[in-house]
Amino acid sequence: MRPARRIKQAGEVASKLQTLLQSSTMSQLLQRPQPLSRAAVQDAQLMHCCNLLGHLGRVLQETPPSLKLQMLDAILQRQAALGVGTLVAWVQQQPEQLLGVRSSVGPGTDVSVAIDGAILKLWGAGIAFLGDAVAVAMLRDRENAAADGVAASLTQQLDQSGWLGSLPGCLSALMRLAQQQLVVQSATSSAWLPPKLLLGVVQRLLSWWVNYVQRVPALVPTVVGTLLPLVQQLQSCSAQLLGTAAEPAAPTAEDSEAQAGSHSCSRHPLQSALLELHPTASMLACLLASELGGAKAGAGGAADLLRLQHEPAVAELQLQALAAWTAQLHQHHVAQQQQQHHQQHQDQLAQQPSKQQQVCADDIPAYHQGMLRLLPGSQAYQDAAAAEAVRRGLPFEASARQAQLLAGSCCYTIFSYLRHSLASTSGQQQLSRDALVVSPAAVRLVLELQLLAASEVQRQRQNQCSSSSSSSSNSSSNSSSSSNSSSNSSRRH
Known part of the structure; x- marks a missing residue:
């Protein structure tokens, strides 16, 4: 089938979905939460909607990469995302069904199972x-x-469609149910599939906004309005789900690398999905708070942007991310020192083979470990940030530079929150309750970051001096060679 014909047919399917949702039967059904029982015609139309959704999904997956964006544009012109988002938001009004259905579906012909199965599908x-x-x-x-x-x-x-607005409440309810069932459900149970799928889509959405929000400032009001309540629920869910789980103790500097993989394996799949969302949410919050500013948010988004900068949950999220990025920078620093000491050791062996020199240990304390121990999930935050860096496929040096930028953005966001809190009595009262943000562990974390920054500056200066010395030596050598050549030429004449 020709691409133009395929795109036209996809647009027609999207139009059918929109027409179906605007019918009187579906309009009445979607205006209220899911009823305990539905008429046969309502079930038939829901299944028709499901078939149309499946068709649109297959079209996107089967379209060649070069035409995917054009295909998506065509179905968006027919309001496809509006219709799909409306249906998903309607189902998410009763999120308990997304877990309850999975545990109740089984052999038999019970009517309620069939109805719930249709909703889940x-x-x-x-x-x-x-x-x-x-x-x-x-x-x-x-x-x-x-x-x-x-x-x-x-x-x-x-x-x-209301789908973005439904995310915080739905995630909160799903995590509450997850907390209740964590002990009795196995980690591989299909009951965890719906919340895990939802977290995965939310992470993909936030990652997309990270890459796009600077290019399309018109997105800022919607992104800020979505992110603020989402971060609030994310922090609450983390405290509930990660706080109840048996996490391994945070490792020391000597064994952190060896144990990081086992920590990842020991976590529940839903915990892993939740943790993977943290670095992405932190990056988006930093981008909005530190780089965009109120002017680009417009009159409608400026107030939400200000609330985002002054929200305690956002400050705590940035503190968690700061600990993770600092851990990455510390690992980078240790690796650089080991490489430098190894090179010095080899040079000394070449000059004095009879003498041995021991490699010096790292001189910057790993204060981030103390902060990680105070956070829900402990070492898991560091693992999640490292996984995010791997997912982005950055080389070692580029990954370190990104960690530097992200750590700086986290510091800016936390500083903005502290400055706002100190400016008002209510803010000071709130700040007094934020034990982590003003804790000694937080102060030591920032001290570690400053020491790492100072060490990096010193390393760059040494490299510049070495480069200058090398250039001067080469210049002198070339000049000497030129003089010798001239002298030899004069003697021949």
Whole structure:
């Protein structure tokens, strides 16, 4: 089938979905929470919606990469994301069904099982489509203006559908249920699939916004309005889910690298999905708070942006991220020192083979470990940040530079929160309750970061001096060679 024909057919499917949702039967059904029982015609239309969602999802997956963005643009023009988001948000009004259905589905012909199964199938098809749509939107050329239009359209439709607004409450309810069932459910149980899928799509959404929000400032009000309540629930869920789990003790500097993999394996899959969301949410919050500013947010988003900068949950999230980025910088520093000492050792062996020199130990304390022990999840935050760096595929030096930038952004966000808190009585009272942000462990964490920064500055200066000395030596050598050549030439004449 020709691409133009395929795109046209996908647009027609999206139009059918929108027409179906606007019918009187579906309009009445979607205006209230899910009823205990539905008419046969309602079930039939829900299954029709599910089939249309599945068709749209397959179209996006099967379209060649070069045409995916064009395909997504075509179905967005028919309000596909608005319709899908509306259906998913409707199901998420009763998030307990997303877990309860999984545990109740089994052999038999009970009517309630069949109804719940249809709802879960509808939600699964919808959430899969939203995840695929965001993935397609991420496959872009930075200079592609059409991609910017797709970003604005997709974000606007997800907002208008109510799906973005339903995320904090749905995640909170799912995590509360997860906390209750963590002891009795196995880690591989299919009951964990719905919340894990939702967390994965949310992470993909936030990652997409990280890459796009600077190019499309019109997204800022919606992004800020979504991120603020999401971070609040994220911190609450982390305290509930990670705080109840049996986490291994934070390792020492000597065994952290060896134990990091075992920590990742020992966590529940839902814990891992939750932890993977933290670095992405932190990066997006830093980007909004430190780089964009209120002017780009517009009149509607400036107030939310100010609230984001002054929200205790955001400050705590940045403190967690700061500990993780500092841990990465410390590892980078130790690796550099080991390489430097090894080179010095080899040079000395070449000059004086009979003498041996012991490699010096690192001189900067790993204060970040003390902070990690105070956080829900402990070492898991460091593992999640490291996994995010690996996912981005950056080389070692580039990964260290990114960690430096992110650590600086976290510090700026925390400083903004502290400055605002100290400026008012209510803020000071709130600050007195934020034990972690003003704790001795936080002060030591910042001290470690300063020592790492000073060491990096010193290393760069030494490299510059070495380069200058090398250049001077080469210049002198070339000059000497030139003089000798001239002298020899004169003698021959």
